Amino acid sequence: MLRIGLLGLGTVGSGVYEAITTGKERLKRLLGEEVEVVSILIKDSRKERPNVPQELLVTDFESFIARKPDVVFEAIVGVDPAYFYVSYLLEHHIPVISANKELIAKRGQRLHQIASQAGTWLSYEASVAGGIPILAALKNSLKFNHISELQGILNGTTNYILTKMSQEGKSFSDVLHEAQALGYAEADPTSDVEGWDALYKLQILAYLITGSWEYSSSFTCRGISEVQAWHLKAAQKFGLTLKLTASLFRTATGVEGRVEPVFLPAGHPLAQVNGVTNAVMVTGDTVGQLVFQGPGAGKHPTASAMIEDFVFGHQQFKTGCFPAHPGRFASSEVPAPALDSNGTEQKNGAEKHQPSRHHREDYVIAFWQQTKGQREVERLVQNSQGEWLYCEQTEQFGTGLLRMTDARWREELICCPEVTLYPVLINGDEWQTTALESIQTDVESPAYT
Numbered sequence: 118m119l120r121i122g123l124l125g126l127g128t129v130g131s132g133v134y135e136a137i138t139t140g141k142e143r144l145k146r147l148l149g150e151e152v153e154v155v156s157i158l159i160k161d162s163r164k165e166r167p168n169v170p171q172e173l174l175v176t177d178f179e180s181f182i183a184r185k186p187d188v189v190f191e192a193i194v195g196v197d198p199a200y201f202y203v204s205y206l207l208e209h210h211i212p213v214i215s216a217n218k219e220l221i222a223k224r225g226q227r228l229h230q231i232a233s234q235a236g237t238w239l240s241y242e243a244s245v246a247g248g249i250p251i252l253a254a255l256k257n258s259l260k261f262n263h264i265s266e267l268q269g270i271l272n273g274t275t276n277y278i279l280t281k282m283s284q285e286g287k288s289f290s291d292v293l294h295e296a297q298a299l300g301y302a303e304a305d306p307t308s309d310v311e312g313w314d315a316l317y318k319l320q321i322l323a324y325l326i327t328g329s330w331e332y333s334s335s336f337t338c339r340g341i342s343e344v345q346a347w348h349l350k351a352a353q354k355f356g357l358t359l360k361l362t363a364s365l366f367r368t369a370t371g372v373e374g375r376v377e378p379v380f381l382p383a384g385h386p387l388a389q390v391n392g393v394t395n396a397v398m399v400t401g402d403t404v405g406q407l408v409f410q411g412p413g414a415g416k417h418p419t420a421s422a423m424i425e426d427f428v429f430g431h432q433q434f435k436t437g438c439f440p441a442h443p444g445r446f447a448s449s450e451v452p453a454p455a456l457d458s459n460g461t462e463q464k465n466g467a468e469k470h471q472p473s474r475h476h477r478e479d480y481v482i483a484f485w486q487q488t489k490g491q492r493e494v495e496r497l498v499q500n501s502q503g504e505w506l507y508c509e510q511t512e513q514f515g516t517g518l519l520r521m522t523d524a525r526w527r528e529e530l531i532c533c534p535e536v537t538l539y540p541v542l543i544n545g546d547e548w549q550t551t552a553l554e555s556i557q558t559d560v561e562s563p564a565y566t
Contacts, residue, residue: 119148119431122156122186124202126166126174129216129243130157130192132420134169140424147428156184158202178202188431190423191215200224207231207239212434214426216243216419222317226330238434242426245318246271246395248418249411250425255325255399262401264326267365268542271318273393273413274302274309275341275361279378280391283349283358289342301393311340312361312376319363319374322397326365327372336374343537344378348484351516355507356383357482357541360390364542380482380541480506480541481526483517490535491515497536501526 121137123130137144137154144152157173158181159166166174175181178198182205189206191213193199199220203213208231215221221228221241232239242252246269255264270276274296281292293310296302308314320333341361349359357380365374381388386408390396395413400406412418481503485494487510494517497503503526507518518541519526526538 118151118153120155120185120187121152122158122181122184122189123154124158124181124189124191124199125193126157126159126169127192128416129419129423130190131166131169132416133190133192133423136417136420136424144424144428148431156181156186178205186211188427189213190427191217191220192423193217194219196220196223200228203228203239204231207235207237210235210237212238212240212430214243214423214430215239215241216423217241218244218314218317218321222320222333225321225324238430240426240430241321243419243422245321246397246409247273247411247413247415248421249395249397249409249413250422251322251397251399251409252325253425253429254407254409255322259399259401259404262403264399264401265367266400267322267326267363267397268387269319269322269363269397270360270387270390270395271315271363271397271413272309272312272361273395274306275312275315276390276395277301277393278310279341279344279349279359279361282344282346283353286346286350288346289344310342312338313340315361315363315376316374319365319376322363323365323372323374332372333374337377338375339377341378345484345537347514348482348537348539351484351509352380352482355380355482355518355541357381358383358388359539360387362387362542378539380539382541382543385542479520480543481519481521482539482541483515483519483536484538485515485517485536487513487515493536497526497538 123134126134134154134157137152141152154173156175157169158178159174159176162174162176175184189211191199191203192215193202194217196219199215199217203215203220204227206213207228212232218241221244225241228239242250245252277296278289278292281287281295282289287295293302293306297304297306302309316336316338319336320330323333323336324330344359352359359378359380361376362379362381363374363376365372367373383389386398386406387396390410393413393415394410396408396410398406398408483494483497485491491510494515498505498519500523502522504520504522505517506520507516509516
């Protein structure tokens, strides 16, 4: 019999417990042995849990370990004390299935080392995009493909907020309060709205694709707290919608990752992903473009991901097939990362990777307040060798669509508070040949040019 331990009995932990207890026969058929929950570590013993036998609950880690679990599901939040728990378990040859994206993003490298040295395994499908099996796809189904780019909507809270703001014209603060009331946002929503939650997930995806943790420390992060309803309304005339996207791509100097609010044209695969839904778009050199979409959080989708992770990991480990290094390569000694800009593998330095062109610096939407903001936009356009495609002004506000030839506009994000800048992420030429042609006649030629 496999003895199961649960670290945490919140939304995710209770979902895992329910899935195990109601699916015992199914698990027995899949694993070839019975499964039983024997220990659950909780924080508050005063909280009523009518559907869980009291004899399973413990409030200290020593008592939890004393029940001798064979496998542990970790469903708590943050790095501490989760890192202590998980590292201890792995050191004592106990495999761990985690849903803790912050823990994996910040301590994943060390935890994998511990697991490898102890001859056990760590898995964390549920840490990214909830019920979407994106990590499994990258580890097991896309081994042959070189991944040229990844884009995703990885946070359901911010996607819900931006969707409601766009569709109903509500303010950021009003929709945030609504999301909190519905349970989509935490009482302290900082990690979600400032982009940190999506950043942790992007760092994990980067590891799965490249086989290295080294790139993720330089990833940039920008949230949605500065977004205003009139920004979204003004951009609708261009056929654009705002999403908090997480992107991974190769540059001339390595691998770059960004979490940021980006305007997408209607034809972009992520543009119509609304509400709390998550989606990940992966481009491979052989398979082409794949889009994975589904519930990114919640009790049952996340529990489903953890149970599937458990079944796969246990089956693989029993047969001796579970890889010590779960990134793209079987060994970290493989010299070149899998993220490739041109679909060719670097061999002995003979073929050099060229940075892929992602249209990221081509188009920018600027929103500003008169009059100081207007002067800042003038300076921005001059510094970044910009070209005006559209400009509209009122007594209070201004909106401009710009084509840039110099990426220095990004430096202005922290330098001019009177101006809010968003990149426009173009995926192909369709938007350029339709929306741009239709607005060319509206271009004003003020003193900016």
